[in-house]
Amino acid sequence: MGAGSYLRGVKSETYYGKDALQIDEIRWDNTEDLTAALNRYRAGELDILTDFPADQYKFLQDNYPGQAHVAPFLGVYYYVMNQSKAPLDNVNVRKALSISVLRDVIGPDVLGTGELPAYGWVPPGTSNYEGEQYMPEWASVPYDQRVEEAKKLMSDAGFTPESPLKMQLRYNTNENHQRIAVAISDMWKQIGVEVELFNAETAVHYDALNAGDFQVGRAGWLLDYSDASNTLDLLRTGIKQADGTMNWGNNYGRYSNAKFDELMDAAAKELDLGKRAGLLHEAEALAMDEFAVIPIYWYVSKNVVSPKITGFVDNAKDINRVRWMTKSE
């Protein structure tokens, strides 16, 4: 008979830290069905789940108190706006779209897992980023006033409820992306934006974003390494290729600002981490003040950890090494 459904790891006798290891054997089960995985956890077959269905968070809190871990994670969920075409090349239209998104309801109410609202571009907790987190002034303005301002910005740009801005919002097919898209298109409706929702599977979605074939699209970025440049680099101007075309990389919205690029270049050459952080902060503020993207929320890590396990510590990279864990029977 063929292979099993998991990877098995056993303590190596030649590992230098083997005496300190508390766990002799680990099984990593690959379960794609999250509901089924939760069932297996509840039956005691699995001790740790590295994800769980968002709609089960309340159930877990009520019935398995303290076992569902939700913690900030280095990543940003955002909407890109295609700035190579009108009307999103207009900074005021981008501003209207961004300030009319009520981020506080996305995490707790739309998703139900308490993701934190994002107003900047570098996730909290990122390394080498001393200094105050970017927070725009409008974030503290009451939502009603923000909507009024957005309406005014839209009508200045020529869009009124009578002649609304008609726009397509693309996202890759996923229940959570859809919920957010529906909520946000409703928020935009009140400032005179008519949104057509368009979903496609992941490969098709990113193909369209890469090709610049969209107006507003959903995207997300999980940091490869804990450094502010990892998200900020996404907003650099594309690189001209030998055949004359532009390679925009992951800068799907084609945001381009020479000053921003200069700051990023300067930061890359700066050896003093404190000064470098200053340059990066400046770059972040510049891009965010120009509404280069619409950050929506900071990702969270979702784990379910059995009370038998000790040594599982929530952290921004969501890395938990089994070598630091113990399990009681």
Add this chain to the structure above:
Amino acid sequence: MLGYALRRVLSAIPIVFITIAVCFFILRLAPGGPFDGERALPPDVLRNLREYYNLDKPLPLQFVDYILGVLRGDFGPSMVMRDFSVARLISIGLPFTLMLGFAAFAIGTAAGLIAGALAAFYQNKWPDYLLVFVVLIPLVIPNFLMANLAQLVFGVYLRWLPVGGYQPGAILNLVMPVLILSMPHGARVARLTRGSMIEVLGTNYVRTARSKGLGTRLILARHAIKPALIPVVSYLGPGLSYLLTGSLVVEQVFALPGIGKYFITAALNRDYGLVLGTTILYVFIILALNLLVDIVYAWLDPKVRYR
């Protein structure tokens, strides 16, 4: 008989070819490719990858290359699960899927035949009503719901059976998946058997046998079973191919190491080679089983052979 079988085998060849061609071109016409993901690749890397995987040539030429490869038994590499060839991935998952499918087939068919025959025998009495009702349940409740309910009841609440996962030799882990998979199949077999058995029991020759004074058991065994089986047998082929190709939901829910998950993820990832490989395998299974059924059918009913 042999000529009949040979004709059927030969007629399957164009079907396989047409399926490959349709699948190949539809897959390429769909937007998105195997290298589109959340992160854009640099153009040079993309160009090299396309060259490496033979995706830079004109489409008809790629098709010819692919067909020539298949004729040599080479299904190419997986474009997303690097380091694996399509044939290797299939050979890892297929034995498990076959085992799951055949087990469900054997159990479902046996249970369906017995239940159907009993219902026909007790037609319009309480065992019949009970059975007709019970048989409806797996037909109206979808697999994944049934599987999740079974996990909750037998795994989480009662703790009789493991909820999911599998390791070689863990028979208990197979009980729920096999039963869940076999239920809709068993239900269809039971309905077919009941229907055709009732028809056969009402025929003149059964009445004649009864008037001769033959006992019920003898009538069932000698006269009623074989003709009553014909519609059932014609369903068994598609039924088995459905079990072998349709086990992906069950494999997914119970976290089992079959080929079902490759098929789903390959289609979503645009893993051209893997989609084609699994499709060809499925087509092959369906054709082979239909062929087998036709031959059994010809054996059961001589009229078929000369048509």
